[in-house]
Amino acid sequence: MKQRYTTTSSCCVSLLLAAAAAHYPTTVAFSPYHMHSPVAVRTQHTHHTTSSQLLSASAVTTPSNDDSSTTTALTKQQKRNQQIRKEGGLLAFNTKFGALNPFAIYYGLVSIALGLVWFVALTFSQLFYKLTGERLDKKRRLPVFFSHVWGTLLMLFTGCFPKVENWDVIREFHKSGRKAMFVSNHNSWMDIPFLGYTIGWHNYKFVAKKELEKVPILGKAIKVAKNVLVDRTNRKSQLLTLKQGMKWLDDGVNLCTFPEGTRSRSGRLMPFKNGAFKMAHKAGKPVVPISICGAAKVMPSYWMFPFKPAHKVCKVVVHEPIESEGKTEEELANAVRDAIISGLPEEQRPLPSTQ
Numbered sequence: 001m002k003q004r005y006t007t008t009s010s011c012c013v014s015l016l017l018a019a020a021a022a023h024y025p026t027t028v029a030f031s032p033y034h035m036h037s038p039v040a041v042r043t044q045h046t047h048h049t050t051s052s053q054l055l056s057a058s059a060v061t062t063p064s065n066d067d068s069s070t071t072t073a074l075t076k077q078q079k080r081n082q083q084i085r086k087e088g089g090l091l092a093f094n095t096k097f098g099a100l101n102p103f104a105i106y107y108g109l110v111s112i113a114l115g116l117v118w119f120v121a122l123t124f125s126q127l128f129y130k131l132t133g134e135r136l137d138k139k140r141r142l143p144v145f146f147s148h149v150w151g152t153l154l155m156l157f158t159g160c161f162p163k164v165e166n167w168d169v170i171r172e173f174h175k176s177g178r179k180a181m182f183v184s185n186h187n188s189w190m191d192i193p194f195l196g197y198t199i200g201w202h203n204y205k206f207v208a209k210k211e212l213e214k215v216p217i218l219g220k221a222i223k224v225a226k227n228v229l230v231d232r233t234n235r236k237s238q239l240l241t242l243k244q245g246m247k248w249l250d251d252g253v254n255l256c257t258f259p260e261g262t263r264s265r266s267g268r269l270m271p272f273k274n275g276a277f278k279m280a281h282k283a284g285k286p287v288v289p290i291s292i293c294g295a296a297k298v299m300p301s302y303w304m305f306p307f308k309p310a311h312k313v314c315k316v317v318v319h320e321p322i323e324s325e326g327k328t329e330e331e332l333a334n335a336v337r338d339a340i341i342s343g344l345p346e347e348q349r350p351l352p353s354t355q
Helices: 008-023 043-061 065-088 101-130 141-158 167-174 191-199 210-214 218-224 237-249 279-281 329-343
Strands: 163-165 182-183 204-209 227-232 254-255 287-293 315-318
Touching: 008 329, 043 254, 101 218, 101 279, 141 218, 167 191, 167 227, 167 287, 167 315, 182 191, 182 315, 182 329, 191 204, 191 210, 191 227, 191 287, 204 210, 204 237, 210 218, 237 279, 237 315, 287 329
Parallel strands: 163 315, 182 254, 182 287, 204 227, 204 254
Antiparallel strands: 287 315
């Protein structure tokens, strides 16, 4: 989503230019130096001519650092274009916003069309809270419902529902009336709708980076629903965020977070951020580990939208809740990490040196 909501005209132009660049990659060639005719060379100038030729040859055969870096950049771009076509088919092409193919374009159009309706619903929610003085729906359930409708319809129309294993664990947990922090690995934008789909039609708040406020529509949804935003550059803000998250848990609202703090570009589980479980630990609430498998196989970081449906590729594995009481914060984090790793395929597990 992030930078995907641009004007239609500029996006179309950039896509066409990117398509042309992808199909007709630029190449760089060196021009050979010009040799003097041996007939015109006098004997007394032989040494001078030979030296000049050697210098010229040296200048040609030893490329400058700029030329070398340009060649390297072109090689990386060509490899990326090859990878994009391998994943998305012959009609796939790259743009400055990310790669696209026919399915990705369809997914994007559906996402934007539904997003416009979502935006109207969120605006209605804002007006509702203003008119009622926020005396009704104090837990901000309404915007969460609208966001869940948007994500569900998007996955329905694009065939992107993941397979969910052990779904009964969450269903039984919801029946108990308890609240928890749901945590998952993160290596694709698809993780967000997958996690929401797995939790179901319940009130929950994401613990997210403050920068997401700037993303069109998504930022509005985050603010209207009063999700928990973390400003990593402000220590005072972090303390207020901690209190806000704990209050939501105490008020009977679930929390969701990706403890790695950002998407994994390699696909492997990264180290967890310090304090990722502090809210649940201090509030004495359980943590429900969730393993999301294969999301990057349909939408890697360099694609603008998914390049194929997810329903036969992606899987979500739900693990038993882990109680925070009786554990230190570090013990809780280690137990959750081990559970998430146990549900991941080998290519998504961290390397032994990073565990």
